[in-house]
Amino acid sequence: MGPVLELRKVVKDYPGHRAVDGISLSLERGRFYSLVGPSGCGKTTTLRLVGGFEKPTSGEVWLDGVMVNALPPHQRDVSTVFQSYALFPHLSALENVAFGLRERRVPDAVKRAQDALARVHLSTKAASKPAQLSGGERQRVALARSLVLEPKLLLLDEPLAALDPNLRGQMRAELKALQRSTGITFLFITHDREEALSMSDELAVMNAGRIEQMAAPESAYLQPVSRFVAGFLGPVNWFGDIGVRPERIRLTTVPGEEASLQATVDSLLFFGNSIQVHVRLNDGPRVSAEIPAGSQVFREGESVWLSWSRADEMRLP
């Protein structure tokens, strides 16, 4: 089977600016993809182009082997979980979930909607109106409403952004589990690098309307193709065209075996599981290192040696 979604040189212009600047990508069935980038990078526009809410200025959108440029949203076999959830305020949770089933004239719509609500642990809230539900519950209803239709592709527009941090962490695991158990391809939009790195099988980093890199999280993190990707996915210390992640830097009080640089400790930030050490090289530049908490104690103003292995160097192509 071919890709479930394929974008071919898709461009979207708005008066005065180009939101999407020639994106091409191809999504395989049953995997978890993320589209990650800073706000205004065109990721939401890309999602809307796939959902059918926007028409591309040029280029082609293919869903499951069919060119869908001219198809309106209601004829596309994709479903969207909106950032605001967009639950129908006049309908109960159950009727929200049954909405799409009724449009498709599925005979046992209510039964199926109940099953879908059970799947997101909301059976007890079936009769509640959206206004009576918490943020997390609303999101589950929105998820159930889309998943019950078993779309070929599920689009998620920053669905975790509105949740509080604790719930967000829990929902990451739950979303990934849902993707695995349903086998539906997820395209997850986020500006949060941790979400993209932790949940995806593959992620696409977007910047200024283009995809800079599409790769598995590990390879994008460890072998970024650009300064932007390297910096977006995590902090980097740059030594010319060579980048080193803070957690790859070793700090010692004596010179190491490999190339080492002498520096002075500027400040220490304790994060519980790690300590961020900001040092200043003797020839001026600042470098940050992240070391496990409790490994070694440094003091501000102390003279240290920093080193890293060649394998941890990120070289831009």
Added chain:
Amino acid sequence: MTLRSWSLLPVRLVATVLLGAPLGIVLVYSLLTRGDYGGVEFPWTAESFTRLLDPLYLGILWRSLWIATSATVICALAGFPLALFIARSGRWRNLWLQLVLLPFWTSFLVRTYAWIFILRDTGLVNTTLLSLGLIHKPLPLLYNDGAVLAGLVYNYLPFFVLPLYATLERLDGALPEAAADLGAPPWRTLWRVTLPLSKPGIVAGSVLVFVPCLGAYLTPDLLGGGKTVMLGNLVQNQFTSARDWPFGAAVSMVVLLVSALLLAAFLRHRTAQELL
């Protein structure tokens, strides 16, 4: 008494004097006996109200309800697409709103008279149709129920459009998108999402059209040509030529009662909305 209640005292006085007193007078008049040359006399009697049960007057009540209901329904059918169109017309929105409000810059009387010039035998519609050869003698467009209805709809349509527009404009734009996303074609989205969510606007618009139409006096008087008698004309007639003030007052009280009941139902609906 607190400073706040002191400062509100003038408002209360004005409200009592200007609102309560006239109503009280009308209520008292409706329960007195008619004077020989107008005015009212003792003794107290409920005769004016029992007279209202006469088939002649019940007919007028029924006719008024019927015309007001028809006008409201027509305003709804015309006003909903109009309000939806304005709410979705982006930066042209304010222009369309101004056009809807434009008639208010001229007097109600003048606007209603204008309809005479449109509908009469030598009016705009008939002369156009005659000159096009589509008809050979003028259509009887003026001085009938249709003319009254046209005048009422024309005059009160903005009162339906404005509250409905306010409701539609506040509607979350993601909701119709979500409906489409779930597979609903545009007309199904309209039916299942937009229409139910604009209910508060439709109810408010209906009340704002129905209540003044029920008591309409000028429009049926000018465009109905005296043939189409509604409650408003009946009241006017009782206080002038018929010189039966108690009966005119009683009819007024009935109009007020029907309007008040409707308003109460409307307010209950609003509270229910807020509770959801």
